Amino acid sequence: QSALTQPASVSGSPGQSITISCTGTSSDVGGYNYVSWYQQHPGKAPKLMIYDVSNRPSGVSNRFSGSKSGNTASLTISGLQAEDEADYYCSSYTSSSTYVVFGGGTKLTVL
Amino acid sequence: EVQLVESGGGLVQPGRSLRLSCTASGFTFGDYAMSWFRQAPGKGLEWVGFIRSKAYGGTTEYAASVKGRFTISRDDSKSIAYLQMNSLKTEDTAVYYCTSTNMVRGVTPNWFDPWGQGTLVTVSS
Numbered sequence: 001q002s003a004l005t006q007p008a009s010v011s012g013s014p015g016q017s018i019t020i021s022c023t024g025t026s027s028d029v030g031g032y033n034y035v036s037w038y039q040q041h042p043g044k045a046p047k048l049m050i051y052d053v054s055n056r057p058s059g060v061s062n063r064f065s066g067s068k069s070g071n072t073a074s075l076t077i078s079g080l081q082a083e084d085e086a087d088y089y090c091s092s093y094t095s096s097s098t099y100v101v102f103g104g105g106t107k108l109t110v111l
Numbered sequence: 112e113v114q115l116v117e118s119g120g121g122l123v124q125p126g127r128s129l130r131l132s133c134t135a136s137g138f139t140f141g142d143y144a145m146s147w148f149r150q151a152p153g154k155g156l157e158w159v160g161f162i163r164s165k166a167y168g169g170t171t172e173y174a175a176s177v178k179g180r181f182t183i184s185r186d187d188s189k190s191i192a193y194l195q196m197n198s199l200k201t202e203d204t205a206v207y208y209c210t211s212t213n214m215v216r217g218v219t220p221n222w223f224d225p226w227g228q229g230t231l232v233t234v235s236s
Contacts, residue, residue, distance in 0.1 A: 034221035048224035099172050100158040
């Protein structure tokens, strides 16, 4: 069982917006602005999409945005495109001895 | 171009050892912490451990599942990070990824980028 809770799957049609939630505790998501999101296509390495809750690395589309409220972080993808179909993982620093925790991943299907 | 390339994976029997390498290029390797992650077949990402930069002591931290069995080290002169895996178990079977790691004040990991392509480790008799 993963430390952070994500929905197993979400789906949307091209052009729509979707949001993936990531719920933790005050020891991780709620306590620090160190939430990051990763996109992983099948057979490929993860790619950083959002860091420090809401910052986009250079080269990542502005269709991707992040936010946080309390112990829940969210990744929103607007204007869905077929290429967005992938697995998405959230991660956070944690004050526990594990240092880093991940969500179980969310499979995004573009209908 | 910033690039990380893992090597050293393969088939190994339970109880044996294996050393993975992560060769970096395109950035000043010694300035960055490096992390290892793994992903079992069909499963999610799991943090394995990290090593801080020498400027912050080059100290290491590990996940409970590998502590005492795995060791991370670095050779800044060669821009290589290593993951020494001892007493391997079948549940260590996974694709292993290395990443450059951004640290807050050199101590606290907050994000991981870029990632290597991964190397598959299969532990089986």
